[in-house]
Amino acid sequence: xxxxxxxxxxxxxxxxxxxxxxxxxxxxxxxxxxxxxxxxxxxxxxxxxxxxxxxxxxxxxxxxxxxxxxxxxxxxxxxxxxxxxxxxxxxxxxxxxxxxxxxxxxxxxxxxxxxxxxxxxxxxxxxxxxxxxxxxxxxxxxxxxxxxxxxxxxxx
Amino acid sequence: xxxxxxxxxxxxxxxxxxxxxxxxxxxxxxxxxxxxxxxxxxxxxxxxxxxxxxxxxxxxxxxxxxxxxxxxxxxxxxxxxxxxxxxxxxxxxxxxxxxxxxxxxxxxxxxxxxxxxxxxxxxxxxxxxxxxxxxxxxxxxxxxxxxxxxxxxxxxxxxxxxxxxxxxxxxxx
Numbered sequence: 001x002x003x004x005x006x007x008x009x010x011x012x013x014x015x016x017x018x019x020x021x022x023x024x025x026x027x028x029x030x031x032x033x034x035x036x037x038x039x040x041x042x043x044x045x046x047x048x049x050x051x052x053x054x055x056x057x058x059x060x061x062x063x064x065x066x067x068x069x070x071x072x073x074x075x076x077x078x079x080x081x082x083x084x085x086x087x088x089x090x091x092x093x094x095x096x097x098x099x100x101x102x103x104x105x106x107x108x109x110x111x112x113x114x115x116x117x118x119x120x121x122x123x124x125x126x127x128x129x130x131x132x133x134x135x136x137x138x139x140x141x142x143x144x145x146x147x148x149x150x151x152x153x154x155x156x
Numbered sequence: 157x158x159x160x161x162x163x164x165x166x167x168x169x170x171x172x173x174x175x176x177x178x179x180x181x182x183x184x185x186x187x188x189x190x191x192x193x194x195x196x197x198x199x200x201x202x203x204x205x206x207x208x209x210x211x212x213x214x215x216x217x218x219x220x221x222x223x224x225x226x227x228x229x230x231x232x233x234x235x236x237x238x239x240x241x242x243x244x245x246x247x248x249x250x251x252x253x254x255x256x257x258x259x260x261x262x263x264x265x266x267x268x269x270x271x272x273x274x275x276x277x278x279x280x281x282x283x284x285x286x287x288x289x290x291x292x293x294x295x296x297x298x299x300x301x302x303x304x305x306x307x308x309x310x311x312x313x314x315x316x317x318x319x320x321x322x323x324x325x326x327x328x329x
Contacts, residue, residue, distance in 0.1 A: 003189055004326055033254045042247070059246045060230060067249065067257055068225035095327055102320050107313055124313050125289075131319065132286050135192045137183070141158045142287045143165065146280045 003134040012097060013090040015130055017111050017120035020045045025054050025078035029066055032057055032077045043108040043121065046081045051117040053110050055081030060107075087112045088122060098127055157184065191323045200285045200299050201278035203318035204308030210235050213242070213266035217253065220244060220265045231296045233306040234269050240306045242269035243298055275300045278307055282318075285310045 021044040023032045032044050036059065046055040057077055065080040066073065087110045088097050101109060101124055111120040132139045157180065158165055164175035171181040188196065209229045211220050213236050220232050224246075234242035244265050252268045253260055260268075275298040276284055288294045289312055297310045320327050 003191060007326060033250070037250055037254065040251075042250075059250045062254060063221060063230075063246055063249055064225040067253070067261075068222055073254075098316065098320060098327055102317055105313070124316055125295075128286070128312050128316055128319075129290055131191065131316075132195075132290055135189065135195065138192050138195060138283050139286050139290060142284060143158065146276065146284050 003131065006134070007093075007095040007098075010094045010130075011090065012088055012092050012094065012111060012122055015094060015122065015126060017090060017122065018126065020110065020118060020121040022047045022051075022118065023057070023077055024049070025076065025081075027077050028073065029071070029075055029077055029080060030073035033062060033066075033073065036062075043123075044077075045110050045118050045121065046077055047118050053085065053087065053112060053116065053118050054078065055083045056085040056108070056110060057081045058108065085110055089113070090119070094127070094130065097122065101127065191319065191326055194319070194322050195282045195286065198282045198318070198322065199279045200276050200282055200297070200310055201307060203282060203285070203310050203314050204278075204299050205314060206308070208233055208306060208308040210306050211244075211265060212236065213269075214264045216262050217244075217265045217268055218261035221249065221253075221261075230311065231309050232265070233298055233309060234265060235306050239304045240273070240275060240298055240300050242266065242271045243273045243296060243309065244269040245296055247295060273298050275304070276310075277302065282315070285315065289315075 021035055021039055021041050023044050023046055025046050036044055042059040044057045045053060046057055048054055061080055086104055090111060107124050109122050110118055111122055113119050159173035159176060159178050161178040162176040164173055166174055166180060173180055209223055209227055209232045211232050211234055213234055224232055231243055231245045233240055234244055248268050278299055278301055285297050288297050299307045299310060301307055
C-alpha cells in the first residue's frame, strides 16, 4: 500500500510502542541521569507508584535545567521534569501524532492507555523510520558517500 | 545507481545491470510517491536551521553548554580555522560529562566532541541524510560547503518538520 493509504489508517500500536525508561518523582536527578546513560536513552518518564504519568525528563533538560543552572543532582527529578506532557494513545493515528509532534517540537511522546497508565514511548526517530520504510530503495540502496557513484563505465 | 536485485554499482543511466541484467530503466523511471520525490530532489541544506552554533576546539565545555542552552541548540559544530573538526551533542553531555561535571566543565570541548564527523555537502539529496540516520544510526549529520566549512546540522526532528512542511497534503486529515 502507498504511504498516503497507510498514513490514513495506521495507528501508534501498528508502529510498535517502545518500552519506556521510568523513574519515580522522588528519585534523585543523578539516578535518572545514570539510567539514561547506561541505557543510552534520551528520555525518561516520571510515574507515580500506580504507573500514571507525572512528567517527562529528557537529555535536553539535563543541559538546560541541571548543568546550565548549576543545579545539584541530589535534587529530586520532580523539580526539573516537564509536567502536563502531551500524551498519545495506542489507537491514535500516526498522521495525527506526526502533526502533534511537529507543532510541539517534541522528540518523544509518552503513550498511555485508557486508564492514563504509561505503556510506552514513541520517538520522532521511529516516525521517520516508519516513513522511509515505505521507500526502502530510495534510502537503503545508496552508495556510502554521495560522491562515490560510478559516473562512467570503466575504460570509457 | 545500485542494482536493487544484486547490489552491483552501475554507471548512471544504465538500462540494465552489468552483473545480473536486471531492468534498471524501469527502476529509474517508475513513478515516485510525492514524498519520495522530495527526498530525492531536495538538498540537505533546505532542512538545516540557519545561523548554526559554531565553537572553537579550545572553548570550555561549560561555555559551549551554556550557548547550547541559551540558543536552543542540541548540537554544536566545532571548527578550527573555519573548517569543521568535530561535533558536540547533548548525547556527548549525557555520556561523558554528567557524572563529574564540576571537575570537567573547564576542559576544552575538543576533549568531549566526536572528532572528524561524517559530513554531507549542502547540495546532497535528503535521501543521503536519511540513510546516515537510519542505516548509520547518526543522530546529527553536519552539513558543510566545498571548503568543509560548517553550514549547519540536520537532525531527525528538523527532517520531519521539513518533510511535513513540503508535502503537506500527505499529513492533512
